[in-house]
Amino acid sequence: MSVQDLRARIIQLETEIDIHPEALKKLQHEKLLVQHQLNTILDPIALLPLEISSEIFHQSLLPRCPPPQPKASHSPMLLLNVCKTWTDIALSTTSLWTGIWIEFPCSDSLAQLLSIWFQRARNQPLSVFL
Known part of the structure; x- marks a missing residue:
């Protein structure tokens, strides 16, 4: 690989690294919402x-x-x-x-x-x- 190819690959990897924390954050938030919905269904107090x-x-x-x-x-x-x-x-x-x-x-x-x-x-x- 040339120097240009390696630099381009580094930029590509940095971009992916930046994207993944945002995706992880979104998934964690979605998990919390679904867990809350499950807790609401299973918790009899929440239904009152x-x-x-x-x-x-x-x-x-x-x-x-x-x-x-x-x-x-x-x-x-x-x-x-x-x-x-x-x-x-x-x-x-x-x-x-x-x-x-x-x-x-x-x-x-x-x-x-x-x-x-x-x-x-x-x-x-x-x-x-x-």
């Missing part, structure tokens, strides 16, 4: 009207003594880690975020977490227990 699934999630907090703690292992935070559908339901159910139990000593990130928690409660009355 939002009002019913929200009430089920709300009932998961009862009894609320003490109220939820801002930890990943406690409801409603736990509901955010199941799947996208459950995350969407939990975030749209403001009543899940109207009470919080704070134990001392607390972490440095508590102020940021409380801000997020209160935003999720939107305009609902809040109860903070220390």
Whole structure:
């Protein structure tokens, strides 16, 4: 092969290298969409009207003594880690975020977490227990 042929081949390979990440990105996105559709079909909660699934999630907090703690292992935070559908339901159910139990000593990130928690409660009355 000549120098010109080799340079042309390098340019051709660079072009293909540039195309493949975009194709991979598109396929990964399409896979996520199809996985979401499958999860929706298989998840009975996803088939319920939002009002019913929200009430089920709300009932998961009862009894609320003490109220939820801002930890990943406690409801409603736990509901955010199941799947996208459950995350969407939990975030749209403001009543899940109207009470919080704070134990001392607390972490440095508590102020940021409380801000997020209160935003999720939107305009609902809040109860903070220390």
